[in-house]
Amino acid sequence: MPVVKADLEACQGYANCVVGATDYFDLDDDGIVVLLKTEVPETDRARVVEAARSCPVSALIVED
Amino acid sequence: MDTVTVIVGSSIGGVRTAQSLRLEGYEGRIVLVGEETELPYDKPPLSKAVLAGTAAEASVCLLNRDQAQELGIELELGHAAAGIDVAGNLLQLHGGEALRFDNLVIATGAFARPSPWGHRPGIHVLRTLDDARSLRADLAKGGQLAVIGAGFIGAEAAATARGLGLEVTVIDPLPVPMSRIFNAEVGQWFGDLHRSNGVTTIFGTGVESIDGDQGSFTLRLTNGQNLEAATVLVGIGAVPNDAWLSSSGLLVDNGVVLDEYCRTVDAPHIYGVGDVARWRHQKHGADIRIEHWTNAVEQAACVAYNITHPENPRAYTPVEYVWSDQHDWKIQVVGRVGGNAEHVIIGHPEVHGRFAALYTIDGINLSGAAIVNWPKALLACRRGMGTGITVQELREKLEPMLDPQPLAAS
Numbered sequence: 001m002p003v004v005k006a007d008l009e010a011c012q013g014y015a016n017c018v019v020g021a022t023d024y025f026d027l028d029d030d031g032i033v034v035l036l037k038t039e040v041p042e043t044d045r046a047r048v049v050e051a052a053r054s055c056p057v058s059a060l061i062v063e064d
Numbered sequence: 065m066d067t068v069t070v071i072v073g074s075s076i077g078g079v080r081t082a083q084s085l086r087l088e089g090y091e092g093r094i095v096l097v098g099e100e101t102e103l104p105y106d107k108p109p110l111s112k113a114v115l116a117g118t119a120a121e122a123s124v125c126l127l128n129r130d131q132a133q134e135l136g137i138e139l140e141l142g143h144a145a146a147g148i149d150v151a152g153n154l155l156q157l158h159g160g161e162a163l164r165f166d167n168l169v170i171a172t173g174a175f176a177r178p179s180p181w182g183h184r185p186g187i188h189v190l191r192t193l194d195d196a197r198s199l200r201a202d203l204a205k206g207g208q209l210a211v212i213g214a215g216f217i218g219a220e221a222a223a224t225a226r227g228l229g230l231e232v233t234v235i236d237p238l239p240v241p242m243s244r245i246f247n248a249e250v251g252q253w254f255g256d257l258h259r260s261n262g263v264t265t266i267f268g269t270g271v272e273s274i275d276g277d278q279g280s281f282t283l284r285l286t287n288g289q290n291l292e293a294a295t296v297l298v299g300i301g302a303v304p305n306d307a308w309l310s311s312s313g314l315l316v317d318n319g320v321v322l323d324e325y326c327r328t329v330d331a332p333h334i335y336g337v338g339d340v341a342r343w344r345h346q347k348h349g350a351d352i353r354i355e356h357w358t359n360a361v362e363q364a365a366c367v368a369y370n371i372t373h374p375e376n377p378r379a380y381t382p383v384e385y386v387w388s389d390q391h392d393w394k395i396q397v398v399g400r401v402g403g404n405a406e407h408v409i410i411g412h413p414e415v416h417g418r419f420a421a422l423y424t425i426d427g428i429n430l431s432g433a434a435i436v437n438w439p440k441a442l443l444a445c446r447r448g449m450g451t452g453i454t455v456q457e458l459r460e461k462l463e464p465m466l467d468p469q470p471l472a473a474s
């Protein structure tokens with residue numbers, strides 16, 4: 001199953017990902033992304049990839 | 065014959081449209097046409113890390129040749145579109161060649177409004193990677209930098225140049241520049257931010273002329289003052305790249321005019337995305353054009369969806385969002401702020417190091433917010449804008465997070 005990975009060093013807390021897929025991404029108190037789940041079933045794939053691509057600093061990738 | 069989607073403009077709007085088309089399962093050909101010979105690159109870092117020299121140029125690449133090949137995106141760089149033969153489904157390129165299309169996406173963005181005070185070495189605008197390179201080279205020579213215009217790009221470049229140790233002066237004809245976007249009180253804090261970081265501000269004053277040459281310019285200001293500068297950056301806004309559409313017959317009015325599905329009002333198989341697109345925002349009941357990164361990305365996803373689902377297209381009704389980094393402030397703006405909207409401010413830059421200005425048009429519900437250095441508040445506002453939330457509810461949620469606590473009944 002594809003998995004989503006976050007580069008916590010790169011994350012700037014813009015929250016585009018959270019708005020895009022609120023069931024996968026959240027922010028912690030310092031404004032750094034938190035992955036609520038990492039495995040991406042095929043039915044969620046387009047939505048999660050789209051959310052990952054909306055990250056302005058490319059901190060998220062979905063790997064096969 | 066394969067269906068073909070041709071995308072004109074190879075920056076964030078164009079690249080994301082191409083990628084999202086593949087994500088939606090589009091199987092036809094995708095041709096991405098761009099005027100610049102450079103591989104597609106991202107713009108926000110150009111006034112921040114790239115200008116500062118802390119990010120390599122390669123880090124802003126949006127799509128390299130391998131990635132393009134993998135996705136089956138045909139890159140046609142170094143080709144400027146000259147016009148569209150709408151009836152013939154042809155995109156005409158400079159030099160006479162033409163590309164046939166089934167769907168066309170206009171993603172030609174905007175260009176920096178040119179300096180009305182002349183163009184010569186040492187007088188810069190900041191829009192492209194080349195602009196950033198040449199500004200950076202001049203900043204490296206040291207000396208005073210004069211920034212004309214205190215909008216996002218001028219303010220960011222000023223902060224970056226200050227960070228590089230230059231002496232910087234920002235000039236803007238408005239007495240409180242950010243009051244264009246926010247209200248005066250919040251706008252004032254932005255002025256304070258720059259001054260406390262050692263930027264000289266001359267607000268409420270225009271520029272009459274720029275005399276002299278690179279290394280020793282003299283700016284003559286409308287208040288009679290003269291200002292010396294080695295380098296000048298003109299940051300007075302952007303203009304949509306729509307002139308090439310004038311012969312097409314498509315409706316153009318400060319951007320290409322689109323319906324709520326981002327299709328041109330004259331030809332439903334021609335779409336628009338990003339800074340060049342003026343579309344009908346159903347929730348606002350108005351045609352709007354937005355010059356922000358997240359809008360280009362979200363609109364690209366919507367257009368890709370609509371190209372692949374023509375029988376049941378999705379209306380594009382985003383909540384506006386923009387960020388800006390200036391000195392040690394991370395500034396984020398959600399929805400619609402300023403104008404006639406009432407507002408409450410939670411937190412204070414000097415007391416809490418963070419604040420959120422919440423705006424309401426109807427006096428009750430949140431219509432927009434400007435947030436500085438406060439990720440949790442940003443998230444609450446962005447979520448609240450999606451589902452609907454009152455300013456009072458948000459206030460009750462955000463105030464307890466402040467340290468020290470605001471005084472009762474404040």
Ligand SMILES: Cc1cc2nc3c(=O)[nH]c(=O)nc-3n(C[C@H](O)[C@H](O)[C@H](O)COP(=O)(O)OP(=O)(O)OC[C@H]3O[C@@H](n4cnc5c(N)ncnc54)[C@H](O)[C@@H]3O)c2cc1C
Binds near residue numbers: 356360388389
């Ligand atoms: C220095 C800078 C900093 C920014 N910082 C932020 C920020 O912090 N946050 C934020 O939200 N936004 C920011 N923005 C705005 C954001 O970058 C833009 O909204 C975004 O680039 C718009 O993307 P676009 O693809 O619509 O247009 P553009 O990026 O303008 O790209 C249009 C492309 O089309 C090409 N083109 C134009 N005419 C033709 C033609 N006739 N034929 C072929 N190709 C053509 C151009 O060469 C260009 O490559 C910043 C912009 C700049 C310049």
Ligand code: SF4
Binds near residue numbers: 011015017058
């Ligand atoms: S969009 Fe990117 S930068 Fe923003 S919170 Fe998500 S991962 Fe972090």
